[in-house]
Each structure stands twice: as C-alpha cells, then as structure tokens.
Amino acid sequence: MAMLVLGIESSCDETGVALVEWEGATLPRLASHALHSQIAMHQAYGGVVPELASRDHIRRVLPLAQTVFDEAGKRLADVDVVAYTRGPGLAGALLVGAGVACALGAALNKPVLGVHHLEGHLLSPFLSADPPEFPFVALLVSGGHTQLMRVDGVGDYDMLGETIDDAAGEAFDKSAKLMGLPYPGGPWLAKLAEQGDAMAFKLPRPLLHSGDLDFSFAGLKTAVLTQAKKLGDELEARKADLAASTQAAIVEVLLKKSLSALRDTGLKRLVVAGGVGANRMLRQQLDAACAQRGVRVHYPELHLCTDNGAMIAMAAAMRLQAGMQRPTDVYAFDVKPRWPLYSLQESSQATEPVAS
Incomplete structure (x- = not known):
C-alpha cells in the first residue's frame, strides 16, 4: 500500500515543507518540496532573532x-502521516511547526x-540520486553540531x-563575523577563501592529534580573532588569505577525524550531512x-544540505x-529544544508516543 508523508521543518530560520511517498519495501522518494529562507530578514541583526523567526514561520508554512501539494498533484486528503521537527532547535520556532502539524493531523x-532534526540531516543523503547503504560512518556537520557516528540502520547510531565546544559551522560563522563578513558568515567565508592563500597564516588544528574522535573549534576562533587584531589596518587587504587559512584548518580537522573513524571501524562508506557538507573544499578533499x-x-x-x-x-x-x-493520534504536543541524538537509541521508539 502506498504511503504519503507530509513533513514540516521549522527549527530555526528556514521554513520547509515536503511530501515523501513510498510503497512496500522500496526506498521512499521525494514527491515535492518547498523552502523559504529567512536570511534576508535576519541579516540586519547579524544573526537569528528567535521571535522574528517564529512569526515568519507562521506566515510561510501554509502557503x-x-x-x-500543487506541485505533487496531491490533496490534503491523500496524506497518511503528518511529520514535524520536534527538536532540537529554537523553542518558539519548533512550536509553530508542531502546532501546524498537529492541527492538520486532527483536522484530517x-x-x-x-x-529529530539531526536524524533528518543524517538520513538526507537517502534522498540523493546515489543513496548510501547501511552500515556507514557519518560526519554530521550541522549548525551547532559536529559529530562522527557509526550508523548500522535507522535509529541504530x-x-x-x-564537539566539546564550538562546532565546525560555528567556527565558520564566528570567524567570518570577526572578519566583518555578512550573515550568515560561513558561505561568505568559503567564497572569499577561493581568492586567498590557505598557507598564509599558521592557525591551530584543535584536537587533531588527540587520539580520539572529538572536535574543538573554540581555540581556532580565538586564533582568528588574535590574527585579525594583529593585522589591524591590513586586515581588509589580507582578508581572503585569513579566510582561506581558516577554512583550511577546519577542513583538515574534519578530514583527518573522518578518515580515523573509517580506519577504526573498518567501514568503507562515509556519509556527510548538514550545512557544512556543502563546502566545496571539504567535498573535494574528502572525495x-x-x-x-x-x-x-x-x-x-x-x-538539501541546509534545513x-x-x-x-x-x-x-x-x-x-x-x-x-x-505515529500517534494524540494531538497534544511538546517540543524538545535540547534533544541529543543518542537518546533515540536509548529509548524504545517503537512504543514511545510522539506527542504528549
């Protein structure tokens, strides 16, 4: 029997809606999706303003x-399950998506x-033209999260x-802000780095030789700040070099730790997911x-790298x-702004109610 799932994402500053369908044991496929980014709205403030994000989700989600539905040639009545991001994310933003999803479920x-938002990123490569197979090592580099995990199946992580402090995405964004680049800084830094010399500045590679697979990027951000202050009036002229050196440091750590994870597990398949997974230099070096x-x-x-x-x-x-x-037909709902991914494995998800 064919199944149709409506998905709603509203964890931060993108409003996303999509339809996925499948029949039997075939891999689910994307029927249609639409996305609105709030970047232009938040640029004036140099970062995401939670209240503005929540209000914009309200305006965007139903259109x-x-x-x-129009693009997929489907009707609301065709939906079998309404899915939404329960967490982690901004509480107010999550409540918009959860409220709309549960209201639709009750009405229909x-x-x-x-x-789980991070599980969404983790499984997003299955939407690609070249989907992976289990098991694999996953490098999850999304927003405030940088994680390496062994994935043996859905929910088996x-x-x-x-990361023990700043994540890779935060290192990109915070370093870019120190250089005076617009919000969101990561993509701007990566673009500017294409014009610079990655060997121009000797920046630290935190925990590169720690002997474990943990990450730390707070020290790199501090080093970028120190270098920017040293440059003073020369910063504008050397900004591309500093951007290139910063990107090279982040990518080297991600690359070496990923290769170590592959070596330690003996697996021959790597999945990279999350916004930083779109970085061109990271993809080239990993490939x-x-x-x-x-x-x-x-x-x-x-x-599909961003939310x-x-x-x-x-x-x-x-x-x-x-x-x-x-799924559940209990339409009272809660959200989990802080929700570690490992908790999915600790609980029995086959019996845990989704809405409470």
Whole structure:
C-alpha cells in the first residue's frame, strides 16, 4: 500500500515543507518540496532573532504547503502521516511547526510523528540520486553540531566523537563575523577563501592529534580573532588569505577525524550531512582521500544540505518503514529544544508516543 508523508521543518530560520511517498519495501522518494529562507530578514541583526523567526514561520508554512501539494498533484486528503521537527532547535520556532502539524493531523484525522532534526540531516543523503547503504560512518556537520557516528540502520547510531565546544559551522560563522563578513558568515567565508592563500597564516588544528574522535573549534576562533587584531589596518587587504587559512584548518580537522573513524571501524562508506557538507573544499578533499582508500562518499543534494522539510519527511518515512516508530493520534504536543541524538537509541521508539 502506498504511503504519503507530509513533513514540516521549522527549527530555526528556514521554513520547509515536503511530501515523501513510498510503497512496500522500496526506498521512499521525494514527491515535492518547498523552502523559504529567512536570511534576508535576519541579516540586519547579524544573526537569528528567535521571535522574528517564529512569526515568519507562521506566515510561510501554509502557503508553502499549498505549493507542495500543487506541485505533487496531491490533496490534503491523500496524506497518511503528518511529520514535524520536534527538536532540537529554537523553542518558539519548533512550536509553530508542531502546532501546524498537529492541527492538520486532527483536522484530517491522520496520525502525526515528531522527528529529530539531526536524524533528518543524517538520513538526507537517502534522498540523493546515489543513496548510501547501511552500515556507514557519518560526519554530521550541522549548525551547532559536529559529530562522527557509526550508523548500522535507522535509529541504530553509535557516537564515535563530537564537539566539546564550538562546532565546525560555528567556527565558520564566528570567524567570518570577526572578519566583518555578512550573515550568515560561513558561505561568505568559503567564497572569499577561493581568492586567498590557505598557507598564509599558521592557525591551530584543535584536537587533531588527540587520539580520539572529538572536535574543538573554540581555540581556532580565538586564533582568528588574535590574527585579525594583529593585522589591524591590513586586515581588509589580507582578508581572503585569513579566510582561506581558516577554512583550511577546519577542513583538515574534519578530514583527518573522518578518515580515523573509517580506519577504526573498518567501514568503507562515509556519509556527510548538514550545512557544512556543502563546502566545496571539504567535498573535494574528502572525495580525493576516500578514493585513495577505496571508500564511497555520499552527500545530500546541495539544495538539501541546509534545513528543509524533505529531510524531515524522509526521516519519518524511513522510521515508519523500519518499524522504529509509530505515529500517534494524540494531538497534544511538546517540543524538545535540547534533544541529543543518542537518546533515540536509548529509548524504545517503537512504543514511545510522539506527542504528549
């Protein structure tokens, strides 16, 4: 029997809506998706303003849903499950998506399912033209999270290492802000780095030789600040070099730790997911290093690296298909602004109610 999942993402500053469908044991496929980014709205403030983000989600979610249904040639009545991001994220923003999803579920008399935002990123490469196969090592580099894990199946995650302070995405964004680049800084820094010399400044590679798979990027940010102050009036002329050196430091740590995880686990497949996974230098170096080692690398499509509804619908569909979680017809809801990914494995998701 064919199943259709409506997914709603509203954890931060992107409003995403998507439809994913599948039949039997086939891999779920994306029917349609629509996304609105709030970047232009938040640029004036140099970062995300939570209250403004929540209000914009309210304005955008239903028109985006209409677009998705029109493009897929589907009706609301065709939906079998309504999925939404339950956490982690901004509490107010999460409540918008959860509220809309549960209201739709109640109106349609269809069950709802809360999804972990990071699991959405983790499983997003299954939406690509070259989906991975289990098991694999996953490098999850999304927002405030940088994690390496062994993935043996849906919901079967073994944490290998994670950031102990700033994540890679934060290192990109904070370093860019120190250089006076616009919000969001990461993509601007990466673009500017293409014009610079990555060897111009000797910046630290925190925990590169720690002997474990944990990450730390706070020291790198401090080093960038120190170097920017040393440059003084020369910063503008040397900004591309500083950007290139910063990017090189971050990418080297991500690359070496990923290769160590592959070596330690003996696996020959790597999945890279999250916004930083769109970084061109990271992809190039991972592709080259893994090709030498006979390792397959999988990424989400570029337009699905940032937060989006497709990854939420896909994660819900894969959990349902694997029997890892049941949707619920209890439409009272809560959200989890702080929700560690490892907790999915600690709890019995096949019986845990999604809404409470």
